[in-house]
Amino acid sequence: MNLGAEFPLDKDLLYLNHAAVGVWPKRTAEAVKAFADENMHRGAAGYLEWLKVERELRGRLKRLINADSVDDIALSKNTSEALSLIAYGLDWQAGDNIVTSNQEFPSNRIVWESLKERGVELRLADISVDDPEAAMLALCDEKTRLLSVSSVQYGTGLRMDLIRLGQFCHDQNILFCVDAIQSLGAIEFDAQACHADFVVADGHKWMLGPEGLAVFYSRSEARDQLKLQQYGWHMVERAGDFDAVDWTPAQAARRFEPGSPNMLGIYALNASLSLFEAVGMDHVQKGVLKRASHLMAWLDAEADLELITPSEKGRFAGIVTFRKQGLNREGHAALYRELMAKGVICANRAGGIRLSPHFYSNLNGFEACLRPLLD
Structure with a gap:
């Protein structure tokens, strides 16, 4: 199945907000x-x-x-x-x-x-x-x-x-x-x-x-x-x-x-x-967990970012939430607005930033997109 054809998202977006409002497939x-x-x-x-x-x-x-x-x-x-x-x-x-x-x-x-x-x-x-x-x-x-x-x-x-x-x-x-x-x-x-x-x-x-x-x-x-x-x-x-x-x-x-x-x-x-x-829910689940794990591994390796979501197997699904050291709630709210303005579609939850990729999400190059916005 050509998932790119099912999800022809605008190229200027990194859509990581399915825990809020998901993207419609083309068929929908x-x-x-x-x-x-x-x-x-x-x-x-x-x-x-x-x-x-x-x-x-x-x-x-x-x-x-x-x-x-x-x-x-x-x-x-x-x-x-x-x-x-x-x-x-x-x-x-x-x-x-x-x-x-x-x-x-x-x-x-x-x-x-x-x-x-x-x-x-x-x-x-x-x-x-x-x-x-x-x-x-x-x-x-x-x-x-x-x-x-x-x-x-x-x-x-x-x-x-x-x-x-x-x-x-x-x-x-x-x-x-x-x-x-x-x-x-x-x-x-x-x-x-x-x-x-x-x-x-x-x-x-x-x-x-x-x-x-x-x-x-x-x-x-x-x-x-x-x-x-x-x-x-x-x-x-x-x-x-x-x-x-x-x-x-x-x-x-x-x-x-x-x-x-x-x-x-x-x-x-x-x-x-x-x-x-x-697609099959087994394949969907594997895709969601793979992308969530990928995000968590990157966030966990960044010294100034604190991963809030538990990374143990069986303790997470598609939601990945993190906080940036030195920022309070107001600071994270401002960071959220900046991320949204730059096309990183996410949410401000749990006093931090919530990312939620789906099984089809293309995360290629997300580090290069996110890191400059988090500095």
């Missing part, structure tokens, strides 16, 4: 253009074909996370919406607690903090230690109802041992929720192997899709614990039977989709995921 842009043209010329004359693409996307997402059934896959607007469906679907009791980490993106913290008025305690584990999983598990007790964690921390790039966390939750009858936005599309993921009850992730980062569309996986037994918060024609068992007076919620995860789907986003994300299936 073409799918969106074709769908727009169809709408312009034929309206919804081909709507039945649109539904086939929607089913195809659900199948691709099932395979991407190794869900047990396509019925476990719902399409949400974003990670925050999916997490809110969980937070406000569960029947909390005063005194219940939730365990998460102190490195979470706000989406995986604020939603749980909002339950304080219901008497639910949020416990933040300090995972900046040698054994971050042990730090999380130490906060669990008989009142812990749910453990929610990012598969890869957005700032430091720390990759969590989901198998260990999930097995503990499974054994202790604790619900296990994974924010996989920094995993899906970058490294292989197995919802069944890690005993995940819920998995949430937007498609616009490593999955190289559009904003406004996310996967929301729920294991059937866990799904049944969520009270519905939204209602409409699309979430009923007999969706499309508009004359029916009686209705019941869909048994499948579609029950969390109240109205019309984001069909434009569906066409885009489906096209993006077709690339991953064509």
Whole structure:
């Protein structure tokens, strides 16, 4: 496969920001253009074909996370919406607690903090230690109802041992929720192997899709614990039977989709995921880890740069974060602006600079590009 043709990036850019917003492959842009043209010329004359693409996307997402059934896959607007469906679907009791980490993106913290008025305690584990999983598990007790964690921390790039966390939750009858936005599309993921009850992730980062569309996986037994918060024609068992007076919620995860789907986003994300299936997630993961390792080795060898991301095997994915000695947060924010102005597309995270190459990223000559900007 000619990846250069799939990713015809402008030559003046060194794009290292897939942990924020990924680059669309050519096939995705073409799918969106074709769908727009169809709408312009034929309206919804081909709507039945649109539904086939929607089913195809659900199948691709099932395979991407190794869900047990396509019925476990719902399409949400974003990670925050999916997490809110969980937070406000569960029947909390005063005194219940939730365990998460102190490195979470706000989406995986604020939603749980909002339950304080219901008497639910949020416990933040300090995972900046040698054994971050042990730090999380130490906060669990008989009142812990749910453990929610990012598969890869957005700032430091720390990759969590989901198998260990999930097995503990499974054994202790604790619900296990994974924010996989920094995993899906970058490294292989197995919802069944890690005993995940819920998995949430937007498609616009490593999955190289559009904003406004996310996967929301729920294991059937866990799904049944969520009270519905939204209602409409699309979430009923007999969706499309508009004359029916009686209705019941869909048994499948579609029950969390109240109205019309984001069909434009569906066409885009489906096209993006077709690339991953064509390449193979094993090859994608190897490419991501190879590039992350290459960046970390170079940064670690530079005396004035401090690597924040752990470099041990199994502890990193695609995120590489570093700090420059002598710079405070404001200094790193200024450095970030300079890098962006010079075409190094990155992010200002964890008090430093976050780089996030993908499997197709061309890092030839990146040292010559970066070093002068860091002096």
